[in-house]
Amino acid sequence: MDTIPLSTLFIALVILLILSAYFSGSETGLLSVNRYRMKFLAEKGHKGAQKTEKLLKKTDLLLSLILICNNLINISASAIATIIGIRLYGDAGVAIATGVLTFFMLIFSEIFPKTIAALYPEKVAFLSSHIITPLSKVFKPLVLLMNLIIKALMKITGLKAETKSHSLSPDELRSIVNQSGQFIPTAHQDMLLSILDLEEVTVEDIMVPRNDIGGIDIDDDWKSIMRQLNHAAHSRFVLYKGSMDENILGILRVREAYRLMLDKNEFTKEMLIRAVDEAYFIPEGTPLNTQLLNFRTNKERIGLIVDEYGDIKGLVTLEDILEEIVGEFTTSTAPSIDDEVTTQSDGSIIIEGSANLRDLNKLFNWHLDTEDARTFNGFILEHLEEIPNEGKICELDGLKITILEVADNMIKQAKVEKL
CATH class of the missing domain: 3.10.580.10 (CBS-domain)
Known part of the structure; x- marks a missing residue:
């Protein structure tokens, strides 16, 4: 090592820092990419997406490969930086090289590339897949050996590897539809959410x-x-x-x-x-x-x-x-929720007792309990436990309700004000 020129060592150190940045960014990009979009693009014949999807099918092997490469590079960079430090500053150069290398690796090989990869995961994943795919074949024996050792350690410690399912739950699907924004028209979003709500x-x-x-x-x-x-x-x-x-x-x-x-x-x-x-x-x-x-x-x-x-x-x-x-068909003879609700100039709302609670919740973003009652009349009676007189005022779930009309043992009409 003493015969290698300082300029060569510096060039080697810079190359190792670039490689470290590449593997750090690749790890973030590949794991941040949208798997469902990758599947869609792969089915369309996108080469980068096909390679990325194949790599993501075995995430444990992918992580092992990236970490092996990254650690080999970082250890090599640390050794070269130590040699440079000793040559320039003697024994004090070890501490100086450690501090300077840590700073540069954090900024240029960790934080910066991972930030870029998090912002543009697809571009990073597509680029990385073309390089990591052949590397995975070269390092396959070493990666498999590492995985066997890890599995043995997990068995010794009593830990079990759980296979993570990438299928979406109904709640996760709702979140995706809600966040789809301009990609799906509002009317279509409402229909998709309504389909998901059918089971409830x-x-x-x-x-x-x-x-x-x-x-x-x-x-x-x-x-x-x-x-x-x-x-x-x-x-x-x-x-x-x-x-x-x-x-x-x-x-x-x-x-x-x-x-x-x-x-x-x-x-x-x-x-x-x-x-x-x-x-x-x-x-x-x-x-x-x-x-x-x-x-x-x-x-x-x-x-x-x-x-x-x-x-x-x-x-x-x-x-x-x-x-x-x-949504409601225009040919329906039954009254719609708009026919059963009248907004007053003072902000209060006149609601027919027959109005459906679920429709009211949707219309006003309320959270009235629909477990024991289906109509607004039933909701009020369920809480009051009696048939009220006209003019009675009550407060239920953040609403001030004034009974306007009672007939045939039912609340026909009530005025509602938000508290």
């Missing part, structure tokens, strides 16, 4: 309540039945005998009833009964994603929700579930 929403959350189901009692007089058909607000009716809970005959399509009226000279109750489709029943608590698949499997579009005792709780249609994803 049950059929009771969106059902038409029992009292609002359009039904025809076959025991009614014929004129009453014809009046209901002629003034039908729905395309389908539940046809039952005596009681909807006890004897449902089926689902009557109004269009089919009209066709029978035109085709037959005499239209009778028996013909009406024969024209119904068999009723399809849905257990309460069924998640929307499950029910959507059930509708498709059973070739159904409408179902009656029943509780554990077999009593009818409500009705849900395929369109209701689709509206949860794409």
Whole structure:
């Protein structure tokens, strides 16, 4: 070493610092890159992405290779810097070389390259993959030996290597969609988030309540039945005998009833009964994603929700579930949340008691509990545990609620002010 010129040693030291910077930046760039984007680019035929994805499939081997190379380079740089220091300053040169080398390695071989790699992970990863791929073949025996030693040490210490899954949870998918920004239109973001929420929403959350189901009692007089058909607000009716809970005959399509009226000279109750489709029943608590698949499997579009005792709780249609994803259809005859909410000039809000709690939470970014109640009326009654008088004021979940109208044992309308 004494015969090597100082200029050569300095050049070697600079080269080693550059190599150290390369491996430090490569480590950060390869581990910071978006694996899902790499997979997408690799499938499109991008060579750099294909090599990067292959390296990332065995992260432990990749890290071992980079750390082996980086440590060999840093130890060599330290040895050369010590020789230079001794030549220039004698014994004091050891301390001087250690301090100066530490400063330069921190700035130029660690912090700076890792900062650049964190800012441009794809560019760094693509460049590094072309160099590290052949290196991985050269150093493969040494890397495998190191991994065997590490596994043996882990076994001795009782540690277990856990395989990390790179699949995304629903919550992580929500975060990705929310952070997609301009890459995905807002309307599409809302639909994607709604799809992810389907498993958390049950059929009771969106059902038409029992009292609002359009039904025809076959025991009614014929004129009453014809009046209901002629003034039908729905395309389908539940046809039952005596009681909807006890004897449902089926689902009557109004269009089919009209066709029978035109085709037959005499239209009778028996013909009406024969024209119904068999009723399809849905257990309460069924998640929307499950029910959507059930509708498709059973070739159904409408179902009656029943509780554990077999009593009818409500009705849900395929369109209701689709509206949860794409928003309300303009052809819907049911009142929308905008029809049930009126904002006043003083900032207060007039809300109909029948308004859906989930829709209110979405509209105003509230966090009202939907576990025990589905409507705003139910939410208030659940907390008050009594039917209030008109004019009663209460405070619930940060809202000041004034009861405006009560009828038929229900809160019809209330004024809400944010506290």
